[in-house]
Amino acid sequence: MENKETNETYFGQETEFDGVLEFSDSLVIAGKFHGTIKATGDLEIEKTAVCSVDDMSIKSLIVSGKVNGNIHASDRIEFCSGSVVSGDLDTPRLRIADDVEYEGQVTMLEENTEKDLFAQASVEFKNALVTKIAQAR
Numbered sequence: 001m002e003n004k005e006t007n008e009t010y011f012g013q014e015t016e017f018d019g020v021l022e023f024s025d026s027l028v029i030a031g032k033f034h035g036t037i038k039a040t041g042d043l044e045i046e047k048t049a050v051c052s053v054d055d056m057s058i059k060s061l062i063v064s065g066k067v068n069g070n071i072h073a074s075d076r077i078e079f080c081s082g083s084v085v086s087g088d089l090d091t092p093r094l095r096i097a098d099d100v101e102y103e104g105q106v107t108m109l110e111e112n113t114e115k116d117l118f119a120q121a122s123v124e125f126k127n128a129l130v131t132k133i134a135q136a137r
Helices: 122-136
Strands: 008-011 016-023 026-029 032-039 042-045 050-063 066-068 071-079 084-086 089-091 094-096 101-103 106-108
Touching (some): 016 026
Parallel strands (some): 008 026, 026 042, 032 050, 042 050, 050 066, 050 071, 071 089, 071 094, 089 106
């Protein structure tokens, strides 16, 4: 098994950044950010973070803090409990925990990989469950 090292950059709680961020590895924001994010890497917005983006394009996103702005993720987006997000989303996979405040529109993108629970349409998933329950009886 190949062990691929990735770099992780951390913007602490006292960090305030205004501008354009471009990165290919991992970034964690715990402070304040305003601007544009163009990345092929992963981004984590911690509970203490407040981010206002004109546009965000990343591979994957985990939000525990506050984000305002439109987000495009090529892999997935996850909103953790207590997060506050306002903006439109484009992503193939989305997970929203309990106790999340979200306002915006969601566009689920096609994914070229094998279907999983997050990629299936809700009707397909419901029909599969109904069939499985009927077979169990």
